Amino acid sequence: MSDTILKVENISKQYRLGLVGTGTISHDLNRWWYRVRGKEDPYLKIGEANDRSTKGTSDYVWALRDINFEVQRGEVLGIIGKNGAGKSTLLKILSKVTSPTTGKIKTKGRIASLLEVGTGFHGEMTGRENIYLNGAILGMTKKEIRSKIDEIIEFSGCERYIDTPVKRYSSGMTVRLAFAVAAFLEPEILVIDEVLAVGDAEFQKKAIGKMQDISRGEGRTVLFVSHNMAAVQNLCTRAIVLEHGKVVFEGDSNNSINFYLKSNTWKGINKHCLKKGVKNIIVEDIILNSANNQSKVITGQALIIKFILKKQMNKRYKNIRIDFKIDDVYGNRVSWFSSAINSQLTFDDFDDLGEMSFNFKKLSLVYGEYILSYVLIADNIEQENAQEYLRFEIAPGAYYKSPIEITPNHTSVLLDYNIDTNFKGLN
Structure with a gap:
């Protein structure tokens, strides 16, 4: 049995700038006429790459174009790239918030998403009620949610406000509760989009620790988007780099981060x-x-x-x-x-x-x-x-008079030291 839990095949997403849908009745009719005849959408042949820094000539842009990758069970996959590269669009498609223009996604099990602060929460409902609501959306029974609710509340650190409407929560409290719900209700795939940037240092440490636990200890899968390269390096086993809606690199987290940094940074001054x-x-x-x-x-x-x-x-x-x-x-x-x-x-x-x-x-x-x-x-x-x-x-240079090569994997800062030995009288 294959251990692949998520497979993305030729996913593309096209948008028309400034408008909802195609923008004109003629475009809608044209698409419908091609569809009933079993032909390809004619507007898939036009459009430009999604480069936010340049002025385009077409009203159509490809937020994503021909994305292909697989994720194994228990793997933590990092998705990195500049703003506008297509990371959030990809996660919204994976979470079924929006549908792809072309391509398909194959998954095994439930997907829980943390795409934005407060996504899926109802402001008028209390924190406790939102836990039950989100659990139900994820397909959990009331009994299952009840067995986890104490752990969720304790992890979130919002116990004092758990029976207060969420609209009165700060953004940090909201993301704490949302993360706790998604992590403790045991989805097979957990999708996280930059939400850790909202939390304080204590919460970030707890959240990263929890993600490591659920991936390594419980064998569940995490898709993690962040601009914090240190977090990606520490958490992810593998990463893909997006640029203008396309995958430009895929490999282990260190190589992916190095590719991203070298292709998007200045040299010298x-x-x-x-x-x-x-x-x-x-x-x-x-x-x-x-x-x-x-x-x-x-x-x-x-x-x-x-x-x-x-x-x-x-x-x-x-x-x-x-x-x-x-x-x-x-x-x-x-x-x-x-x-x-x-x-x-x-x-x-x-x-x-x-x-x-x-x-x-x-x-x-x-x-x-x-x-x-x-x-x-x-x-x-x-x-x-x-x-x-x-x-x-x-x-590279010789800091120590030693045949052992000191690499960045060992340390960043080197210190001079001496070693004294005394083995006399030892059995």
């Missing part, structure tokens, strides 16, 4: 970075130099990160401070540095250009790609705040 602040002083440039004044940054070698500062106003400034952080490409914080930590540091006023250098005798970051963000402060006033301003790569 991010010229489109939004810099906030008063900007009386700005960072004109950031220069990275490794050992022997080389531009290549290498693990275990010396590194200088030099900030070139430029005045925008002819004014004297004291207490110039730079804080910067380094994140990995998944958005996880790796390190943070500040010029204010060095109490011996003094600042002299400069006429036009000045510089501040951070010197690292032995770079302790493992090889890979990293992103630098900074804040520039002068006279206790934030001059610039630039997030994800510089993307740079660290090449």
Whole structure:
């Protein structure tokens, strides 16, 4: 018996921009006439890819085009892509909220969906009543729901408000209750679309833990859409990458994330970075130099990160401070540095250009790609705040005198240490 629980075959979805349906009686009649003669819809031959950043020439767009994939029982499949790539449309088709233009879906078992905050909830009904309503929609009997309701309420953290109408819930409370209902009423396939972004850190941790439990421990399947690459990496076993309504990559979660990040990110200086602040002083440039004044940054070698500062106003400034952080490409914080930590540091006023250098005798970051963000402060006033301003790569190098290769799978930050041994007197 095949262990495939979900099979998607040639799914496509076409929309007509700005209108409901085809928009004209002639188009509707034309489609009907082709259909009664057993011929293909003539409007399937027209339309453009769904690229939201460009102006098209056709009123028809393909939100999805020829999507094919299979999901195994107990698998957690990540679906990633930029805004407008077709992720939510795909999940709505899988959840039967909308129907595909072409193609078919084969499933084994019930599907529970968390597509938007409050989807499937009735605002006038209490939280408890909505649990029974959603359970009934999922095909559960009242007895089955009653046996799970205490666990659902406890997990959601909304016990005090469970007999209050849902319209009085905050968005965070609503998504907590919706997730608890979907997870505890035991659907064979759980579909989740970015709802974890609404919850707080505590809820996100509980939700990810619960999804791991139901997939690994209970053998149920999860389809997970998120822009949080760290969550996709930790939770998903496999992922597909959507772009303009098409699957452009499919593989394990790490390879899929790397493909997505490399195909959708800038290299070097991010010229489109939004810099906030008063900007009386700005960072004109950031220069990275490794050992022997080389531009290549290498693990275990010396590194200088030099900030070139430029005045925008002819004014004297004291207490110039730079804080910067380094994140990995998944958005996880790796390190943070500040010029204010060095109490011996003094600042002299400069006429036009000045510089501040951070010197690292032995770079302790493992090889890979990293992103630098900074804040520039002068006279206790934030001059610039630039997030994800510089993307740079660290090449492999020998941090330890060891034949063992240290990879990003082992760690992000390396530390110097010694090992003492004493085996005397041991049996």
